[in-house]
Amino acid sequence: MTNNIVNQIQREYRRNRELSNYSIFDIEASLKNLAEKGIIWVLKDLRDICEAEEILIEKYLHDYRANQIYDNLEEFLNIQSSKNLTEAISSKPSQSTKPSKEKQTKKRQHLEVRDVTHFIGYKKAMELEKKVIELCQNFPSYEVDYIVNQIERSASSIKERIEMGEQIYVGEKFNQYSIAIGSAKETTAWLQISMGQEYITRDQFDELDNLTTQVVRILTKSLSNIKEKEGKGMDLPCPYTPDVKNFGAYNNALLLVEKIYEITNRKEFWKEKIIVKKLRRRATSCAANIAEAHQLYILKKFRFFNDSLKALDGLDSLLETCLFKGIISEKELKEIGVLRISIRNILSTKMSNLSKEKAG
Structure with a gap:
């Protein structure tokens, strides 16, 4: 019967995740609840979970290792029906359970829904998207499948997430605005990469970068006001985010991008189009993910920093292939290696600090 219960817990977790529309707040609460009850281990082998869920599962499995129940689950959970199972693993109180004062207070912390088209932050985001699309029409054709698509996607995401954030729930507004802020910072990264390759001018960059900065400031101010008023008593993150341009790993990642473009423009790479594209x-993925990590929630920061490290690992493998083919030298590999090591060390330290911050 234990295997049946494991399967039921996994199905119930998937169902709850879909009902919450994959809200990171609900997912984290559900996983913590399963960890406290000693059954989070049943999710460890799920194949349809994202990296953020994997990180949380590992964290809570570590934090609540002593709680885990591996035998006689049916006896421990007192399972008699699928309804009982749902109640046993649900992070929500049953109808017969009276919610605490804290939860009653949170229920009242709702927002008034407004017409988002009148919101200055939305108007600025729409202006940014339009100008980015216009600018990208002059990019080289070989960048259409990547830089153009990526910068248009990130710019569009800002507007879309602001629109999705216009709802009654305080926590979900913070969630959507956090993603919008991350997308704005990612857009800045693609703009800097484009300027570095002279696809856009310094004046064009400054104009669009100024727009993204305005959007971030407006969203930050809006969240700050909500936290002080409607969000009192809620565990909401600080809405202020650092300027990614002051982050050492990001600046080194931009230098790495320039170096990779420089070497792949040489005639030795003319016959290696697939390798050029991958490099x-x-x-660029390393730089963009570092930029997008500069948002509100620790879990999301961790995820994007981790994706940057993955991009670096993939770059390492490709560069070794280039060395074997004789299209780059040992000296060039070492020069690039200095940047890679610096980025990896900064990100590893940052992620370690985030883990301590989360645990605290």
């Missing part, structure tokens, strides 16, 4: 994608 550029890994390098």
Whole structure:
């Protein structure tokens, strides 16, 4: 019967996740609840979970290792029906359970829904998207499948997430605005990469970068006001985010992108189109993920920093292939290696600090 219960717990977790529309707040609460009850281990082998869920499962499995129940689950959970199972693993109180004062207070912390088209932050995001699309029409054709698509996607995401954040729930507004802020910072990264390759001018960059900065400031101010008023008593993150341009790993990642473009423009790479595309994608992905990590929630920061490290690992493998083919030298590999090591060390330290912050 234990295997049946494991399967039921997994199905119930998937169902709850879909009902919550994959809200990171509900997912985290559900996983913590399963960890406290000693059954989070049943999710460890799920194949349809994202990296953020994997990180949380590992964290809570570690934090609540002593709680885990591996035998006689049916006896421990007192399972008699699927309804009882749902109640046993649900993070929500049953109808017969009276919610605490804290939860009653949170229920009242709702927002008034407004017409988002009148919101200055939305108007600025729409202006940014339009100008980015216009600018990208002059990019080289070989960048359409990557830089153009990526910068248009990130710019569009800002507007879309602001629109999705216009709802009654305080926590979900913070969630959607956090993603919008991350997308704005990612857009800045693609703009800097584009300027570095002279696809856009310094004046064009400054204009669009100023727009993204305005959007971030407006969203930050809006969240700050909500936290002080409607969000009192709620565990909401600080809405202020650092300027990614002051982050050492990000600046080194931009230098890495320039170096990769420089070497892949040489005639030795003319016959290696697949490798060229992969090298550029890994390098630019590293910079873009570092930028997008500069948002509100620790879990999301961790995820994007981790994706940057993955991009670096992929770059390492490709560069070794280039060395074997004789299209880059040992000296060039070492020069790039200095940047890679610096980025990896900064990100590893940052992620370690985030883990301590989360645990605290």
